[in-house]
Amino acid sequence: MCATKWPAGAILDGMSTQVPQTVPQEEWLRLDRQICFSLHAASRAFNGVYRVILKDLGLTYPQYLVMLVLWEHGETPVKRLGEHLRLDSGTLSPLLKRLEAAGLVRRERSARDERSVEVRPTPEGAALRERAEEVPRRIVSATGFTLEEIGDLHARLDRLTGALDAAALQESPGRR
Amino acid sequence: MCATKWPAGAILDGMSTQVPQTVPQEEWLRLDRQICFSLHAASRAFNGVYRVILKDLGLTYPQYLVMLVLWEHGETPVKRLGEHLRLDSGTLSPLLKRLEAAGLVRRERSARDERSVEVRPTPEGAALRERAEEVPRRIVSATGFTLEEIGDLHARLDRLTGALDAAALQESPGRR
DNA sequence: CACAATTAAGTTGTGTGCAACTAAATGGCC
DNA sequence: GGCCATTTAGTTGCACACAACTTAATTGTG
Numbered sequence: 535m536c537a538t539k540w541p542a543g544a545i546l547d548g549m550s551t552q553v554p555q556t557v558p559q560e561e562w563l564r565l566d567r568q569i570c571f572s573l574h575a576a577s578r579a580f581n582g583v584y585r586v587i588l589k590d591l592g593l594t595y596p597q598y599l600v601m602l603v604l605w606e607h608g609e610t611p612v613k614r615l616g617e618h619l620r621l622d623s624g625t626l627s628p629l630l631k632r633l634e635a636a637g638l639v640r641r642e643r644s645a646r647d648e649r650s651v652e653v654r655p656t657p658e659g660a661a662l663r664e665r666a667e668e669v670p671r672r673i674v675s676a677t678g679f680t681l682e683e684i685g686d687l688h689a690r691l692d693r694l695t696g697a698l699d700a701a702a703l704q705e706s707p708g709r710r
Numbered sequence: 711m712c713a714t715k716w717p718a719g720a721i722l723d724g725m726s727t728q729v730p731q732t733v734p735q736e737e738w739l740r741l742d743r744q745i746c747f748s749l750h751a752a753s754r755a756f757n758g759v760y761r762v763i764l765k766d767l768g769l770t771y772p773q774y775l776v777m778l779v780l781w782e783h784g785e786t787p788v789k790r791l792g793e794h795l796r797l798d799s800g801t802l803s804p805l806l807k808r809l810e811a812a813g814l815v816r817r818e819r820s821a822r823d824e825r826s827v828e829v830r831p832t833p834e835g836a837a838l839r840e841r842a843e844e845v846p847r848r849i850v851s852a853t854g855f856t857l858e859e860i861g862d863l864h865a866r867l868d869r870l871t872g873a874l875d876a877a878a879l880q881e882s883p884g885r886r
Numbered sequence: 887c888a889c890a891a892t893t894a895a896g897t898t899g900t901g902t903g904c905a906a907c908t909a910a911a912t913g914g915c916c
Numbered sequence: 917g918g919c920c921a922t923t924t925a926g927t928t929g930c931a932c933a934c935a936a937c938t939t940a941a942t943t944g945t946g
Contacts, residue, residue, distance in 0.1 A: 562846040563778055563839075563842070563843065563846060564782065565846060566845065567775070567778050569849065569853075570756055570771075570775075570849065572867040573753055574753060574756070574771075574775075575867070575871050576868075576874070577749055577753035579871040579874035579875055580749055580870075580874055581933085582934090594900095594901065595750075596902060597901090599747060599750075606740065611924085612926095613923085619747075620751055620754065621904090623926060624905075624925095624926080625904070627926050643925095648910075649911045649912070649924040649925070650924065651926095666739070669742065670741060670745075673742060673745065674745070676874055676878075678870075687745075687748075687866055688745060690866075691749055692748050693854075694863070695748070695751050695752045699758075700854075701759055701853075701854075702755070702759050702852075754904095758904090771932090772931085772932060772933090773931095788894075789893085792894095797934090798934065799894070799895050800895095800897080800933075801934070802895090803895065803896050804896090804897095804931080823894085824940075825894040
């Protein structure tokens with residue numbers, strides 16, 4: 535919910551604030567833009583390349599991510615999809631409805647737990663995997679990075695995400 | 711590869727496809743998810759931390775980026791804002807309208823070029839800068855990274871974005 | 887000067903992403 | 917068995933992000 539107060543500064547609590555104060559006051563806003571902004575920009579640039587490549591498949595980028603999970607794990611409840619992709623039902627429900635309308639997945643209430651909805655690829659959705667298999671190579675090639683560099687970047691980003699999640703969690707302890 | 715199928719194969723043209731074929735077919739879809747997904751996740755994690763921190767200021771993350779540009783450069787036409795932030799008018803127009811409604815910026819048609827709209831911070835918008843000055847430190851601290859690591863990550867991400875943009879450009883040569 | 891091409895904002899429509907809420911089912915606990 | 921807290925999807929509302937389009941102003945060219 536993160537709807538809480540913010541006594542401001544809580545995010546620093548419990549974290550080592552080992553940032554050297556060698557950077558002049560004035561520079562902080564510029565520096566900051568570089569950090570957050572370069573990530574934001576990279577994410578959107580990635581999105582753009584995926585958009586072009588996935589157009590043939592009729593998928594958006596988040597829809598592709600969902601299909602990746604389904605191809606790997608088969609029938610999966612919405613809840614677990616959300617855990618894999620870090621998305622909640624507010625995002626997944628309409629997305630899955632579109633995938634179902636496109637004939638790529640089927641949704642049906644679990645028999646054992648009527649709260650849960652199982653999502654599984656239709657034959658068409660499963661068949662799409664073959665055509666999707668060339669996507670990764672094209673993406674890697676578009677990055678211009680070697681596999682080693684990609685692995686390294688991946689590790690850094692995961693560490694970053696972990697730290698950011700931990701910091702945000704300090705604020706809103708009760709969600710997802 | 712890159713043989714027949716897609717007319718979209720242009721994305722590979724002119725790039726060295728120096729990806730070693732040591733990874734088995736089956737693994738590609740998993741690997742791929744790791745690259746794109748970790749970036750996607752990191753971007754959203756950043757967004758989450760910013761959302762929490764910026765709530766005090768009444769700004770969303772993209773609105774904060776716009777204010778950063780305005781604080782640094784003063785009066786700026788919408789067009790230039792878009793260049794700085796890599797956003798088009800479809801995103802900026804409603805965003806700026808909200809910032810104007812919040813009393814943080816003013817928009818007015820340029821006298822010399824009636825097509826252009828100049829955006830500049832109001833006194834309230836300018837005053838917000840002071841309160842925003844603590845944001846970067848809190849963000850850096852939330853990442854758990856040193857400034858050196860951040861600089862390094864920043865360089866990699868910029869390189870990545872450049873390569874991805876170049877690849878996407880090959881596909882849709884006529885835009886933005 | 888006239889007129890086509892270009893440029894800058896804005897609008898419309900679609901698809902996320904997420905907070906806040908609702909509804910239904912389940913599991914504990916007495 | 918009855919009741920309440922929890923869990924799971926779904927819905928609503930808001931804010932990007934971007935493609936495609938519209939409108940208005942400017943520029944370039946003959």
